[in-house]
Amino acid sequence: MSIIVSAIGQGLTWGIVGIGLFLTFRILDFPDMTVEGTFPMGAAACVAAIYSGASPLVATLIAFLAGMLAGLVTGLLYTKGKIPVLLAGILVMTAAYSINLRIMGRANLSLFGKPTMLKNHFLASLPPYFDSVVLGIVVVIIVTALIIYFLQTNLGQAFIATGDNPNMARSLGISTDGMQIMGLGVSNGLIGLGGALVAQNNGFADVNMGIGVIVVALASIIIGEVVFGDLTMNQRLIAVTIGSIFYRFVILIVLKLGFNANDLNLISAIVLAIFMMLPVLENRFRIRHTLAKGMTKHD
């Protein structure tokens, strides 16, 4: 039981990372690699801030700002520096590794005995693992609601249009550079926030915790899309978090089959590859057709 609750908690926390990536990957249509650097940056900034006496809430907000700053750099390299977005992201991701080591002063920093957002009176009184579920739900609802509101504003619509057809956006007077920089900033801010929550959940920050983040976040997005199909923009945002929880269950099942935690990145990649290939496989093997046939009466 507790292992399922734990998976839900992790799914919710990682859902924030998925929503962050959704802004660039789906709306702006950018493959943003910065996230592999901003996720541990958020974790590092949060833990370092807690060490220097900041309250966990303030430390978590600092993580958001740290991630956003890195995203802004990627945005500037891409729009003003004319570096392809994939490479701009890789540059910032690489640079972030050194910066993260500077922030923490070492490769790994434990939160043992330090205050975290999970250690307030109410959350600490809950049964095991329910603390991360409650915190995750609160943060996911706040983030999702803010993004949904933003996308319905005139600025948000200009942001969507920039990803959909930058040419048209410019011809309507929308500063596409500005929209792309903003998108990369907010996206990486959310990913930094996710990193901070994961660090507090796990009780430590590690410079290597960013490896594979993009695959996990992408898996949340793709699983949500494959499971729910055609959705409106708002529904798709919610589907990301559900996809993230679903992904945790898949991982849980795989671990139960006897794989160990060292295999996780391999498994993540395979899970993502399978879900991304589903449309192709479906056409080839007519999966849905076969399933539908199995559900109808013989005539």
Next chain:
Amino acid sequence: MTEPIFELNDIVVTVNHGTPEQINIMDHVNLAIYPGDFITILGSNGAGKSTLFNVIGGNIPVTSGQILLHGKDITSMSVERRTRFLSRVFQDPKMGTAPRMTVAENLLLSEKRGQNRGLGSRHLKTHMAKFKQITSVMNNGLEERLNTATGKLSGGQRQALSFLMATIKRPEILLLDEHTAALDPQTSQELMQATNDQITRNHLTCLMITHHLDDALKYGNRLIVLDNGKITYDIAGDEKDNLTKEELLSFFNDLDG
């Protein structure tokens, strides 16, 4: 005589500067556009028609010369700023609309052309009645598809939408870049007719690139011909009304020879 809205003074655009391929794709062009002008533009491929639009729109920088709006120098004004007075319809139906956004969402975006977009709610619903009325003018069923993603529309509907988006907020200058060329003859004629109706009814100032000599003669009050980056022919008023296709054709043949 009224003052021109917009002027190009001795515009030169040089490409491949300092190489053996150096060439002026705009070669000392002078053009004054007056309020209510509907100018049709002819010219063979590479004559500089698209370059002219890109110079007006600010998409390519000029090497020398001056661009004036109401007598004020705007030569170095950015593309985004120029959209405050300028709108444009492209040849490719995919260029002018956001495919994953609905028809109504596209219209709403275009209504704020050139304006700041803030964090206020967009209030889509309050615009629907107005959008329905605007789209019904095009007579192609667009008003029934306001909540459809534009990617699912036909090419004709998308171009009609692009045209509406360019005119929903009145532009001081409208640029039509062969906006009917990608459509089948029937749809193309319908859109051209609707375009002309809108322009004359609303007294829009418009420049239209076309490949059809017939359209160039039939529509507008002024006709210019571009060749090798120069304006080689510029007639207006009665002179244009009396121009025949044969005269225009012989003029083109002279250019080739």
